[in-house]
Amino acid sequence: MAKYSIDLQAGKVKEDDVVSTRGETIVGIDLGTTNSLVAHVRDGRAVAVAGPDGKSVLVPSIVHFQADGMTLVGDAAREQLLTAPERTIYSVKRLLGKSYRDLAQVKDRFGYRIIDEDEDRLVKVAVRDAEGKDRYYSPIELSAQILKSLKTRIEAELNSEVSRAVITVPAYFNDAQRQATRDAGKLAGLDVLRIVNEPTASSLAYGIGLTDEDEGRTIAVYDLGGGTFDVSIMRIEQGIFEVLSTNGDTFLGGDDFDQAIVDFWQRKYDLDIQSSAQRGEVRLVAEAAKRALSRQDSYTAEYHGQQLQLTREEAESHWGPLVEKTLQSCALALKDAKLEKEAIDHVIMVGGSTRIPLVKQQVADFFGREVNNSLDPDQVVALGAAIQADVLAGNQKDVLLLDITPLSLGIETVGGLMDPIIPRNSKVPTKVGRKYTTSVDGQVKLKVAVYQGERDMVADNRKLGEFILENIPPMPAGIPQIEIHFYLDADGILRVKATENRSGTEQSVTIKSQYGISEEEMAMMLLDSLKNAEADMSARGLVEAKTEANNVLLSARKFIRQNEDWLSDNQVSEIQSYTDDLAKAVDGDDKDEINRRMESLNDFTAPLAHEALDRNVAAAMKGKDV
Known part of the structure; x- marks a missing residue:
């Protein structure tokens, strides 16, 4: 039986000791903050899978616990945001790998309870059942519920069991968050073969469609999702996708654009949104306003008998600082890649929030070129994950992803x-x-x-x-x-x-x-x-000088002990004087003074060290014919 894996040197699939997955369907999953998707490669083309009704490929990343203990996921759970917000959990991805301390500043934005029994432990969500007892769920367990729903969806589509998957995460997810994602997959009954950075998956989805003329091009992937933002600078060369640099914010996304609208309405209309139900309701209205303003210039909605109005100009004035934060990340990514804006050949837009006209325009202005949003920004990550899954299945041999x-x-x-x-x-x-x-x-x-x-x-x-x-x-x-x-x-x-x-x-x-x-x-x-680059350089220089000086002091004292039989009293006294001066300099914070004292000691002891070497050689050769 042939066995396959990715050869990182040649960028090909090669035979080795990795278990073969050829012939098995491996799916790609975008476990998103707002929506999640599952995709697979069918007839050589990556496709996202819709639900039984065939209407939407998006599964809202929402979990609802009914009073009778049953669990709802997706659209059915979304409907409970207004009626039972305390048992309806959204933005689970923002909780992965986080402690209560991490979330203390934003805990009031959630309509459900995040427990704070220990601010340094991983968070849990408390859900009260029909008997009035609290049940506690970790973000891993909640994410597993969403993954189970996606697993059921793809199995219904394929009419066969699916047990292996590639799951994407933001590039800025750290070890704990990546491990939590893998654990959630395992809990859902999935063997997670690879955790892939979302920008990498996105560029792969676009890169497969690039023409031969696009070989050797540099791409900026601007990924603004529901809860996270990433920008990656990538190079595509002979089928190899190489990330040159990445930057971003693990807590910036479409949810923050919604919150900006809520904050504006609260100030303008003095809204009463103290309860969980009220927060959930006004959040949905704000999200609807954001979507509408991508197509029209104004929006009006009714909230408990009150007319809420918002123009695109008003919204953009409050969204501007959020977009500017993303552009600062773009500038840092370019700097890390050692590239100017002019070196970027394509700007790829990923994530539903990139539909906002202000975002598209400001990103285009920043890079000085039109952005590429020819693929559905909601599906791009999942499609790229499916392609990577197909690579792992041994079906594509000319693609390699290098993450950073x-x-x-x-x-x-x-x-x-x-x-x-x-x-x-x-x-x-x-x-x-x-x-x-x-x-x-x-x-x-x-x-x-x-x-x-x-x-x-x-x-x-x-x-x-x-x-x-x-x-x-x-x-x-x-x-x-x-x-x-x-x-x-x-x-x-x-x-x-x-x-x-x-x-x-x-x-x-x-x-x-x-x-x-x-x-x-x-x-x-x-x-x-x-x-702090300049201050850090000075601090490092001082520490390095002190470390070297302490080693020199140790060697000088050892030299006296090992050679006291032939060193004169005056020579020993001089060495000790120089070492005392150096030790005094080490106690201070003047790097140049330490180096000067070190040089003086070395200048005095160098001839003595040569003499000691000659004496040792002579003693070793004594009585031998040369």
Whole structure:
């Protein structure tokens, strides 16, 4: 039986030890914040699957728990937003991998209860049953309900069981959020073969339709969905889809455009929207207004006997800052890719929120070219996921996707410095190794602390985890050879392994975050790295100078002990004087002074070191014929 996998070097499907999926239908799923879809490749073409009525391919990402314990998903659940909002859960995707602390600022926007028993634990949603008892559901369980509904839909379409899938996530989803998505798939009865970034899937959907003349083109994928925003700069070359850079916001999407309308109406009409039912009702009216204003200049609706009016001009004045945030991400993505706007050949629009005229116009103005929205923006992600699924099934052999990691991954070194091992925007999957050694004589343990971020000091970055490499043979500082390898898989899950080469002792850890980065942290990490670049460089320079100086001090003191039999009292006194001056400089914060004192000590001890070497060679050769 032939076996297939993706060959990352050649960009082809090759035979190896991966279990074959040829002949099996593997589906692509877009698990969205507002709507979800399932698609598959039929007769060589990716198609999204509609429900039994054949009307819509969109399944609202909403779960409703009835008083009798039954569960509704999709359109049937959406109808309960007004009548039973406290038992109707929407925007589940925004909860994946999040703690209560992450959501504390926006918890009042939800019509259901997010429990806060421990702000550092993953959130749960409380739903009260007919007996008045609370039942608690994790975002993984809720997402699994949506995935089960999609699984049922595609099985009815194919009239056969489906057990394998590719699921998409925003590019800025971290380890915890990706793992939560995979766990939700497993709970729904699906073997999730790959977690694919949404912009990557989108570009694949468009890229398959590009003509030969479009080979070697650079594409910007602007993806504004219901709850998340991503922009990716991609290169298509000989069937290889390579992400050059990515940027975005895990908490910005169409929901925020709806909320801007709600906030405007609340101020203008002094609306009373304190209860969950009222929040859910006015949110639906705002969403209807947003959709209508994509086609017309004004909108009027009735809300409890009151006329609510909104013009496109009024809406755009409140949407402007949101669109501007997306354009700032576009600028950062271009900078990371080291490209100017003129280098972009295509601008692809993805996500239902890109139907807003203001969004299309401002994105076109930013890139200086017309945007490409020829495919249904709601379906693009799912279609791309289906194509990737078809690749994994061994049916397409000339396509390769290379994803990237959005933030640098590294370890803490002496002085609290961040040593990036996998720089941000590195291609994944990837394996990177680096050699280290001990800093103290006889050291038998080494702490490996793993961080994520762009700042030079680990204190300014996000700690992911740590472990201790034990049983290092006691040797002088600098002698042990310790290799630290980072393995980042295609789903963005990180495994770190440390090995001491002489003894073979090793230790490893799989990094799984306890909860996700908050939206403020995610947005600020890159901005902080740019804003503090000069200060970080100075801080790193000072730490590196102190570290080197401490090593020199250690060597100087060791030199005196090892050579005191022939060093004169004056020479020992001079060395000690120079070391005292250097030690005093190390206690200060003047990098240049440390380097000057270090140079003075080196200048004085260099001739003595040469003499010591000559004496050692002479002693070793004594009595031997040369």
